[in-house]
Amino acid sequence: MAYIGEIAALFTSVCWSFSAIGFTKSTQQVGSQITNRVRVLLALLVLILINAVLFGQPLPLHAGASRWAWLSVSGIIGLSLGDAFLFQAYHEIGPRLGLLLLSLAPIFGTAIAWVFFGQTLSLLNIVGIVVTLAGISWVVLIRPEEGDEHARRATGRGILFGLLAALGQAIGLVFSQQGMVGNFSPFAGTLIRMLAAVVTLWIAASFQRQARTTVDSMRARPGALGWVAFGALFGPVIGVSSSLLAVQHTGIGVASTLMALPPVFMLPISYFVFKERFGWQAVAGTLVAMAGVALLFLS
Numbered sequence: 001m002a003y004i005g006e007i008a009a010l011f012t013s014v015c016w017s018f019s020a021i022g023f024t025k026s027t028q029q030v031g032s033q034i035t036n037r038v039r040v041l042l043a044l045l046v047l048i049l050i051n052a053v054l055f056g057q058p059l060p061l062h063a064g065a066s067r068w069a070w071l072s073v074s075g076i077i078g079l080s081l082g083d084a085f086l087f088q089a090y091h092e093i094g095p096r097l098g099l100l101l102l103s104l105a106p107i108f109g110t111a112i113a114w115v116f117f118g119q120t121l122s123l124l125n126i127v128g129i130v131v132t133l134a135g136i137s138w139v140v141l142i143r144p145e146e147g148d149e150h151a152r153r154a155t156g157r158g159i160l161f162g163l164l165a166a167l168g169q170a171i172g173l174v175f176s177q178q179g180m181v182g183n184f185s186p187f188a189g190t191l192i193r194m195l196a197a198v199v200t201l202w203i204a205a206s207f208q209r210q211a212r213t214t215v216d217s218m219r220a221r222p223g224a225l226g227w228v229a230f231g232a233l234f235g236p237v238i239g240v241s242s243s244l245l246a247v248q249h250t251g252i253g254v255a256s257t258l259m260a261l262p263p264v265f266m267l268p269i270s271y272f273v274f275k276e277r278f279g280w281q282a283v284a285g286t287l288v289a290m291a292g293v294a295l296l297f298l299s
Helices: 004-030 032-055 065-102 105-117 123-140 156-179 186-207 211-220 222-249 252-258 262-272 280-298
Strands: none
Touching (some): 004 032, 004 222, 004 262, 032 186, 032 211, 065 156, 105 123, 105 156, 123 252, 123 262, 156 222, 156 252, 186 211, 211 222, 262 280
C-alpha cells in the first residue's frame, strides 16, 4: 500500500490528540506521575490480550534477542523517560510551550538517524519538515488572551524538560525503527516497548515508595481510572503501535514530523469538546502545517 508509513504517522497524531483528552482529565485528578504509571500498565494488559488473540501467544518470545534489545531500550527511553520529561514540561511551562519543544523531535530524530544509521532526506523532505514545523510552531505559540489563567511563562527547568522530552521521543523512534526491521507486528513491537516501560516506571515507584500510593489514588478516584484507560487505548496501545508501523515504512524525519501534529489536530477537538474559540492565526498555522504534510506526501 502506497504511503502506508505516512498514513500511519498521521493516524498516530490523531490518536495522540484523543489520548491527550484522557490524560489531561486524569492528571487534573491524580497528577502526572500516577497517570504515567497507570497508563503504561493498562496499555500492557491490553497489548498482552491483543497479542494472545492475534498470534496465539501473549508475549512475542520468537522476536529474537536483538529485536527485544532495540525495542526495550526504545521503550525505556521513549515511553518512560521521554514521557516523564514531557509531563514535567507541561507542569513547568504548560502544554503550549511543551508541545512546541516536543515538535523539535523530528530535528533530533533526523540528525540521529543521519549520524548513526546513514539515513538521508531529499530536498523536498527537508522543505516539508521545515514548513510543517513552522506551522506547528505558529499554532502552539499563539499568545493566549489576556486574563487566561492557564498562561505560563517559560522557565529554564521547563525548557530543559521539554528538550529532553523531544530528545527522548526522537531516540525512542530511532531505536524502534531498528527493532522493527523486517515484517514484524507493530502490536508485538509495542508490547515489548510497553513491558520495558512498565518495569522501569514501577521499579522506580517501588524504590520511591509510590507504588501503593498509585494504587490507592486510583481506587479513590475511579473516574480518573476511566480517563486513563481512554487515553491509554488511543495513546500507548493504538497510537504507539501505529507509530511503529510508520517508522517501519518511512524515514524517521518524515514519520516524526507527521507524528508531531497533535497541536494542530487539537484545534477541532478543543473547539467541539472543550468549547474553546480561536482566531485566524490558529487557522493559518494549521493550513501552513497541512501544506508541509502535503509536501511530505509529494516526496
